[in-house]
Amino acid sequence: MVDVSELQTVEHDILVIGAGGAGLRAAVECAQSGKNTAVICKSLLGKAHTVMAEGGMAAALGNVDARDNWKVHFRDTMRGSKFLSTWRMAELHAKNAPERVNELEEWGAVFDRTQDGLINQRNFGGHRYPRLAHVGDRTGLEMIRTLQDYGVHQGMEVYMECKALDLLLDADGRIAGVLCLWRDSGRFLLVKTRAVILATGGGGRCWRVTSNSWEYTGDGYDLAYQAGAELMDMEFTQFHPTGMVWPPSVRGTLVTEGVRGEGGILLNNKNERFMFNYIPDRFKSETADTIEEAEKWLQGVDGARRPPELLTRDVVARAILAEVKAGRGSPQGGAFLDIANRRDADFIKRKLPSMYHQFRELAEVDITREAMQVGPTLHYFMGGIRVDSDSQQTRVPGLFACGECSAGMHGANRLGGNSLSDLLVFGHLAGQGAVTYTNEDSGAPPAIDDEQVVRCIRFATDILNREEGTNPYLLHDKIQDIMGEHVGIVRTGEDLSRGVDLLEKLQEDVQQVKAHGASQFNAGWHEALDLRPMMLTSESVARAALLREESRGAHTRLDFEGEQENWGQVNIVIRKGDEGMEVEKINRPEPPEALASIAFASIEDLESGKVNS
Amino acid sequence: MTMRTFRIWRGDATGGEFKTYKQETGEGMVVLDVIHRIQAEQANDMAVRWNCKAGKCGSCSMEINGKPKLACMTRMNLYHPDETITCQPVKTFPIQKDLASDVSWNYEQNKKIQPFTPKPRDPDGKYRMSQADVDRVQEFRKCIECFLCQDVCHVLRDHERHDAFVGPRFLIRLASLDMHPLDTADRIPKIKEEYGSGFCNITRCCTEVCPEHIGITDNGIIPLKERVVDRFYDPIMMLKRKLFGGC
Ligand SMILES: Cc1cc2nc3c(=O)[nH]c(=O)nc-3n(C[C@H](O)[C@H](O)[C@H](O)COP(=O)(O)OP(=O)(O)OC[C@H]3O[C@@H](n4cnc5c(N)ncnc54)[C@H](O)[C@@H]3O)c2cc1C
Ligand code: SF4
Ligand code: SF4
Ligand code: FES
Numbered sequence: 001m002v003d004v005s006e007l008q009t010v011e012h013d014i015l016v017i018g019a020g021g022a023g024l025r026a027a028v029e030c031a032q033s034g035k036n037t038a039v040i041c042k043s044l045l046g047k048a049h050t051v052m053a054e055g056g057m058a059a060a061l062g063n064v065d066a067r068d069n070w071k072v073h074f075r076d077t078m079r080g081s082k083f084l085s086t087w088r089m090a091e092l093h094a095k096n097a098p099e100r101v102n103e104l105e106e107w108g109a110v111f112d113r114t115q116d117g118l119i120n121q122r123n124f125g126g127h128r129y130p131r132l133a134h135v136g137d138r139t140g141l142e143m144i145r146t147l148q149d150y151g152v153h154q155g156m157e158v159y160m161e162c163k164a165l166d167l168l169l170d171a172d173g174r175i176a177g178v179l180c181l182w183r184d185s186g187r188f189l190l191v192k193t194r195a196v197i198l199a200t201g202g203g204g205r206c207w208r209v210t211s212n213s214w215e216y217t218g219d220g221y222d223l224a225y226q227a228g229a230e231l232m233d234m235e236f237t238q239f240h241p242t243g244m245v246w247p248p249s250v251r252g253t254l255v256t257e258g259v260r261g262e263g264g265i266l267l268n269n270k271n272e273r274f275m276f277n278y279i280p281d282r283f284k285s286e287t288a289d290t291i292e293e294a295e296k297w298l299q300g301v302d303g304a305r306r307p308p309e310l311l312t313r314d315v316v317a318r319a320i321l322a323e324v325k326a327g328r329g330s331p332q333g334g335a336f337l338d339i340a341n342r343r344d345a346d347f348i349k350r351k352l353p354s355m356y357h358q359f360r361e362l363a364e365v366d367i368t369r370e371a372m373q374v375g376p377t378l379h380y381f382m383g384g385i386r387v388d389s390d391s392q393q394t395r396v397p398g399l400f401a402c403g404e405c406s407a408g409m410h411g412a413n414r415l416g417g418n419s420l421s422d423l424l425v426f427g428h429l430a431g432q433g434a435v436t437y438t439n440e441d442s443g444a445p446p447a448i449d450d451e452q453v454v455r456c457i458r459f460a461t462d463i464l465n466r467e468e469g470t471n472p473y474l475l476h477d478k479i480q481d482i483m484g485e486h487v488g489i490v491r492t493g494e495d496l497s498r499g500v501d502l503l504e505k506l507q508e509d510v511q512q513v514k515a516h517g518a519s520q521f522n523a524g525w526h527e528a529l530d531l532r533p534m535m536l537t538s539e540s541v542a543r544a545a546l547l548r549e550e551s552r553g554a555h556t557r558l559d560f561e562g563e564q565e566n567w568g569q570v571n572i573v574i575r576k577g578d579e580g581m582e583v584e585k586i587n588r589p590e591p592p593e594a595l596a597s598i599a600f601a602s603i604e605d606l607e608s609g610k611v612n613s
Numbered sequence: 614m615t616m617r618t619f620r621i622w623r624g625d626a627t628g629g630e631f632k633t634y635k636q637e638t639g640e641g642m643v644v645l646d647v648i649h650r651i652q653a654e655q656a657n658d659m660a661v662r663w664n665c666k667a668g669k670c671g672s673c674s675m676e677i678n679g680k681p682k683l684a685c686m687t688r689m690n691l692y693h694p695d696e697t698i699t700c701q702p703v704k705t706f707p708i709q710k711d712l713a714s715d716v717s718w719n720y721e722q723n724k725k726i727q728p729f730t731p732k733p734r735d736p737d738g739k740y741r742m743s744q745a746d747v748d749r750v751q752e753f754r755k756c757i758e759c760f761l762c763q764d765v766c767h768v769l770r771d772h773e774r775h776d777a778f779v780g781p782r783f784l785i786r787l788a789s790l791d792m793h794p795l796d797t798a799d800r801i802p803k804i805k806e807e808y809g810s811g812f813c814n815i816t817r818c819c820t821e822v823c824p825e826h827i828g829i830t831d832n833g834i835i836p837l838k839e840r841v842v843d844r845f846y847d848p849i850m851m852l853k854r855k856l857f858g859g860c
Binding site: 138248 | 743
């Protein structure tokens with residue numbers, strides 16, 4: 001029997017779960033406001049997913065093209081999101097991103113420079129102007145290292161290699177603490193805290209072909225859901241068009257969009273630039289329709305429109321899939337991505353060093369000489385935990401969320417580069433939200449329910465203690481089989497229902513999972529503990545996708561083609577009900593007129609100042 | 614598919630041994646892939662760190678056939694098909710379990726480093742720096758904190774001067790601060806006294822293993838040492854250099 005009073009126990013005002021860009025930015029805010037702040041993360045500090053981000057962070061600094069400003073960025077984001085972003089979040093993001101990037105520079109980040117010595121900005125899909133502040137193709141590393149090195153001097157505690165297992169609530173349903181597990185020693189840690197900020201990232205490991213690391217098992221969705229918070233937009237899972245397709249063991253590893261931003265083009269096995277055949281009506285007026293014009297754009301000729309390779313990710317991913325299905329794919333089942341014939345070797349090595357390195361080391365391909373082969377890979381969750389736009393608070397008192405694990409900012413499709421800036425903007429706001437909450441909620445400290453703690457510990461230790469059961473690695477494989485087959489890039493109602501059924505069946509096995517060995521640094525046990533969040537994540541994506549009977553952004557239904565106006569008015573929300581998962585449509589509020597007039601304006605009207613706002 | 618033989622160190626701080634595993638491997642695999650297969654099929658509880666599987670995060674450091682390497686960037690076809698591949702945790706730090714060492718000492722060193730201290734922004738709220746002035750700083754900032762350089766540096770590995778020397782990783786972090794065009798702090802006295810730049814006798818072993826190909830010694834440590842010497846000429850340092858061997 002567990003004696004809760006004997007558990008290692010610590011107390012903080014605010015606990016941030018996750019040490020990526022969002023979590024660290026939030027923690028800095030809390031610590032600087034004088035709160036006793038701690039951060040916990042599953043890996044070592046500095047290894048969170050953010051470290052892998054390549055291309056850059058979007059902010060309308062206007063350093064490269066002075067015509068850029070927050071309105072154009074906002075308009076691009078809304079259009080990219082297929083008008084499903086939360087209006088207020090897209091507004092806050094576009095307005096605040098430049099200051100957050102400047103602030104990162106003030107904390108030590110060293111971005112690539114323009115001729116004038118300012119932060120350089122590059123082109124990216126869906127962004128009208130060069131907008132991504134970047135450092136070669138390792139922007140995420142720059143961001144996380146800057147926040148890490150700055151953060152450790154702000155007086156925050158960091159608990160590394162420690163997994164949050166469950167959120168603990170008091171009798172009034174307020175956040176009271178978090179039960180955690182030290183991955184190395186296998187011991188439990190009880191954190192008493194008034195507020196929790198979730199910054200746990202996404203859930204890509206539910207699929208086999210993914211750019212995501214082992215950490216991405218949707219823990220934040222599960223923690224929030226079990227505590228009574230809501231999830232939103234879970235059907236919108238972004239497949240990045242360019243993942244590596246060969247060798248098999250690296251299938252899914254990301255090839256940055258920066259390759260196309262720097263002039264790379266997509267070709268089929270007939271050597272055709274096939275993207276010209278896939279330009280959606282909405283983007284026709286702003287996209288080049290001939291190779292000549294696309295080339296002019298690359299040379300910086302005024303008035304030339306953007307090449308179709310830089311259309312939004314959902315469009316490019318589906319185009320590659322269609323080419324492969326039509327028999328025009330590359331030998332390893334993807335498309336060719338060519339930069340070798342577009343730029344000289346020095347340029348490529350300077351601008352895309354880690355891509356050069358990655359292909360040379362992992363695929364024995366020299367990208368300065370030959371084309372890469374690429375195909376879609378599960379990359380990002382637009383959906384996630386539902387929060388208030390300004391404070392980032394969920395409907396559970398004391399529970400906040402920011403970064404990839406939260407919903408609203410990106411709607412049906414995220415633009416590249418809008419995540420890194422999202423982390424800073426909303427990490428900052430979530431920190432402020434939690435600080436305000438802990439200032440206001442000065443009543444008696446919330447009390448932990450010992451019985452809940454014991455229940456949670458038993459759930460975890462049963463996995464080790466039961467006599468026999470299923471191998472956790474096998475179960476993870478099965479989840480990936482189901483999601484890959486039934487909840488992929490293109491979906492049908494029939495497939496999705498089948499997926500939901502199969503997940504339900506698998507649930508029985510998952511409940512009987514068995515890990516062998518002792519509790520110290522036991523990878524099998526950790527894998528088993530990640531199954532509950534992965535099952536919850538998978539089920540919520542499948543159910544939301546089944547409900548949304550249209551195709552919009554990253555969600556494509558073969559049985560319901562095209563965007564439907566009525567579906568543009570709703571978001572899908574998921575919560576825990578008495579009889580399992582509740583999935584519900586909720587109406588989106590009308591946008592404020594000033595924002596609507598910007599988002600729906602033609603670019604000419606917006607830039608000539610004809611739009612009043 | 615070919616069958617390969619792996620010897621992997623299994624155990625914890627109290628002791629352990631190499632265990633032999635035979636595993637089917639496929640085309641294009643790296644060492645980390647094979648370790649993952651072994652973990653899934655034969656040794657579920659084996660501890661091994663990884664995140665990105667693309668040489669970007671510096672988690673999967675280990676010693677492969679005696680060489681400090683990133684397991685995710687070490688292709689199987691580097692080795693002869695009959696060769697046994699031996700994997701063990703990095704040696705310079707205490708063993709935690711199996712292939713994971715306790716690298717927390719490095720995080721303590723990082724905290725000791727005097728923080729970045731920027732000059733004020735230009736009147737328009739921006740900073741200006743030329744690309745040429747930040748090239749070198751950016752080279753050092755490519756560091757993925759794999760700690761392989763810390764692992765091979767003889768000052769730490771053989772002489773165990775963890776008390777007095779921060780190691781190559783943090784010397785280049787100091788160099789990146791020292792060369793940062795916006796930074797205003799003077800770290801030279803601390804680089805000598807607290808961070809122990811004098812312990813390095815320029816064997817370049819760190820540079821050789823750096824997976825990011827950072828010119829740790831030539832571009833980072835030597836200029837720092839020169840700055841220190843310029844400030845404090847110190848004959849004792851010459852003596853120290855003679856006393857310590859190479860690595
Ligand atoms: C290869 C790649 C390239 C990308 N490139 C770009 C780009 O160029 N531009 C861009 O804008 N976006 C890019 N993205 C997306 C972007 O990097 C991510 O969306 C973003 O970094 C997520 O940051 P985060 O702070 O929300 O979470 P993360 O950085 O993923 O951090 C999550 C943290 O939560 C912790 N955690 C999770 N569960 C638990 C738990 N149960 N207990 C304790 N801790 C937990 C993890 O340990 C980790 O510290 C890229 C993504 C990938 C994979
Ligand atoms: S040059 Fe040699 S002594 Fe100096 S830090 Fe590198 S490995 Fe250590
Ligand atoms: S300097 Fe190189 S070897 Fe040392 S920690 Fe950084 S990346 Fe690794
Ligand atoms: S797993 Fe990231 S460097 Fe190897």
